[in-house]
Amino acid sequence: MPETEQYWINIFGKVAQTGEPLRFENYSNVLKKHFDVFAFSPQIGQFAVLFTDITKRKDYLYQLKQQKEFSQTILDRLPIAVSLSSLSKQTFKYTNDKFYEIYGWRQDELDTIDDLLHKVYPDPKYRNRIKIEMANDINSGIIENMSWSNVEITSKSGEKKIVSLVAIPLIEQDTIIYVSIDNTQIHHTEELARESEAVFSSIFYDNFSMMLLIDPETKQIVDANDAALDFYGWEREKFLTMSVYDLNINKDNAINDVVNYVVQNKHQILETKHRLKDGQIKDVYIYTCIIKKRKKRFIHNIIYDNTEKKRAEIAMNVQEQKLRDQNKVLLNNNEKIKKINKELDKARKEAEESNKLKTAFLANMSHEIRTPMNAIVGFADILLLELDEVPEDINSYISHIKDNSEHLLSIIDDILDLSKMEAGKINLTPALFDLNSLFDKLKESVEALLLINTNKKIDFIVEKGVADDSFMIFADSFRIEQILFNLITNAVKYTDSGYINMSYKLINSTDIVFIVADTGSGIDAKHKNAIFDRFTRVDDEDIYKTREGIGLGLSITKNLVAAMKGTIDVESEVGKGTKFIITIPFNQN
Numbered sequence: 070m071p072e073t074e075q076y077w078i079n080i081f082g083k084v085a086q087t088g089e090p091l092r093f094e095n096y097s098n099v100l101k102k103h104f105d106v107f108a109f110s111p112q113i114g115q116f117a118v119l120f121t122d123i124t125k126r127k128d129y130l131y132q133l134k135q136q137k138e139f140s141q142t143i144l145d146r147l148p149i150a151v152s153l154s155s156l157s158k159q160t161f162k163y164t165n166d167k168f169y170e171i172y173g174w175r176q177d178e179l180d181t182i183d184d185l186l187h188k189v190y191p192d193p194k195y196r197n198r199i200k201i202e203m204a205n206d207i208n209s210g211i212i213e214n215m216s217w218s219n220v221e222i223t224s225k226s227g228e229k230k231i232v233s234l235v236a237i238p239l240i241e242q243d244t245i246i247y248v249s250i251d252n253t254q255i256h257h258t259e260e261l262a263r264e265s266e267a268v269f270s271s272i273f274y275d276n277f278s279m280m281l282l283i284d285p286e287t288k289q290i291v292d293a294n295d296a297a298l299d300f301y302g303w304e305r306e307k308f309l310t311m312s313v314y315d316l317n318i319n320k321d322n323a324i325n326d327v328v329n330y331v332v333q334n335k336h337q338i339l340e341t342k343h344r345l346k347d348g349q350i351k352d353v354y355i356y357t358c359i360i361k362k363r364k365k366r367f368i369h370n371i372i373y374d375n376t377e378k379k380r381a382e383i384a385m386n387v388q389e390q391k392l393r394d395q396n397k398v399l400l401n402n403n404e405k406i407k408k409i410n411k412e413l414d415k416a417r418k419e420a421e422e423s424n425k426l427k428t429a430f431l432a433n434m435s436h437e438i439r440t441p442m443n444a445i446v447g448f449a450d451i452l453l454l455e456l457d458e459v460p461e462d463i464n465s466y467i468s469h470i471k472d473n474s475e476h477l478l479s480i481i482d483d484i485l486d487l488s489k490m491e492a493g494k495i496n497l498t499p500a501l502f503d504l505n506s507l508f509d510k511l512k513e514s515v516e517a518l519l520l521i522n523t524n525k526k527i528d529f530i531v532e533k534g535v536a537d538d539s540f541m542i543f544a545d546s547f548r549i550e551q552i553l554f555n556l557i558t559n560a561v562k563y564t565d566s567g568y569i570n571m572s573y574k575l576i577n578s579t580d581i582v583f584i585v586a587d588t589g590s591g592i593d594a595k596h597k598n599a600i601f602d603r604f605t606r607v608d609d610e611d612i613y614k615t616r617e618g619i620g621l622g623l624s625i626t627k628n629l630v631a632a633m634k635g636t637i638d639v640e641s642e643v644g645k646g647t648k649f650i651i652t653i654p655f656n657q658n
């Protein structure tokens with residue numbers, strides 16, 4: 070052969086020398102062909118060669134290899150798991166990369182299909198169920214039956230996954246192909262969607278709040294819960310054929326505007342009026358929001374019946390207005406009262422002023438009267454002393470002048486005293502004094518008084534509450550004497566026979582009680598209060614005429630007791646006698 074490459078010559082030379090035959094395949098670069106070469110030595114030193122052109126076979130095998138690599142690459146890159154197993158032997162012929170990704174095992178780690186089933190279905194019960202189900206479906210020979218969805222597998226890492234499987238048996242090729250898709254993510258998403266729909270349903274249907282779903286395009290009522298059906302009064306079937314135009318009392322255009330606004334703003338609180346089946350119009354608050362349900366948008370409405378609140382609001386406004394009006398009247402009255410108060414204040418000041426004037430007048434008057442009266446008394450005394458031998462009757466006239474003048478002076482003193490007291494000008498001068506001595510002094514005066522009233526048969530009894538000579542009290546002795554003397558002169562005046570009792574006793578460490586009791590004419594119960602009024606006398610006609618007095622004594626006494634922060638009380642029975650009880654606080658030493 071021309072241009073035979075050197076290595077051919079070397080090989081054949083060796084066959085000729087050794088006699089050993091040789092068979093090999095080689096490619097001739099010169100001829101551009103593949104040869105099956107058989108060289109043998111018919112005799113030592115010779116060789117023979119059989120060349121068979123195998124170029125076509127080689128090309129075919131090459132193409133086959135290329136094809137295999139191509140399909141392998143495709144299978145490996147497929148996004149679905151693919152496995153090929155022998156039907157008869159149940160062993161794995163091939164598993165792709167996705168199979169490894171989903172299940173976690175490579176082909177060389179798996180013995181048989183049963184081995185794989187043990188691995189991916191560790192729970193024997195579940196595994197048996199799946200095995201029986203799959204075997205039945207495959208044996209049925211019906212292609213449509215040979216797919217299973219939502220099968221839970223456990224991957225090599227222990228992770229639970231949800232797959233969908235398809236089996237393709239190729240009986241003639243003794244092969245079964247399994248194709249599986251990892252549905253875990255989709256399954257979870259579906260589960261979540263199902264759960265959230267269930268949650269929504271329970272929130273919607275079981276809610277006490279009234280809820281509606283509205284189609285924003287048609288304004289149709291798509292759904293309503295029982296609370297809403299109760300409120301509006303419609304049957305569900307009928308209600309779901311109605312639209313918001315049937316509920317809302319506003320014009321269609323206005324309703325459309327509101328719906329569009331809600332769609333744009335996603336959520337909104339509306340205040341409007343809805344009509345019920347029975348024609349009632351209700352004030353409602355609507356909390357709206359947009360929700361998506363099965364890829365469609367709806368307006369979700371929560372409705373609150375605001376009618377009562379609205380009514381209450383109106384009632385409250387009316388009430389408020391009333392109160393405002395009343396307030397105005399009150400303010401007006403207040404102004405009037407203020408004005409009246411001012412006038413009263415003015416009147417009071419004027420009265421006080423006139424009281425002062427009255428007191429000043431009385432003081433002046435008494436001074437003016439006292440001076441000439443003293444002169445009269447003085448001159449009457451002189452006359453009585455100087456005129457020894459005057460006729461009896463003249464003497465008696467002068468005595469009259471003197472007595473009456475003294476009486477008039479005492480009346481003037483009383484009036485002056487009372488007017489001072491009423492003007493609040495009474496001055497007390499408390500001091501320590503011997504009460505028992507005061508009682509002795511009073512006893513003497515009263516006895517002198519009784520001597521003058523010769524017609525009366527009265528015993529005068531004095532009782533001292535404390536016998537101790539050193540007993541002293543802290544009070545105004547002059548005023549206490551005045552009080553007791555007033556009461557005793559009254560007792561003498563209104564008693565003809567029997568006794569007069571003057572006593573004191575301590576009732577505790579701070580209060581002393583004086584009692585002046587007599588067995589005289591007594592006072593009718595109905596006059597018990599009146600006797601303390603000034604210029605008030607309550608005697609009947611006879612007594613009135615026979616006993617002197619102008620009704621000032623008890624009034625002065627009461628004022629004096631009050632000034633000493635004490636109390637005066639009277640107990641009396643007509644015809645039996647009278648008892649005056651005076652309690653005065655004192656500071657005992």
Ligand code: ADP
Pocket residue numbers: 559560562563587589590591592600601605606607608617618619620621622623624647
């Ligand atoms: P009068 O100057 O008239 O005695 P009083 O103010 O001292 O005025 O007394 C008022 C009235 O109380 C007397 O008019 C009399 O009716 C009645 N009265 C006062 N003390 C006695 C008494 N001891 N017994 C009966 N009546 C009395």
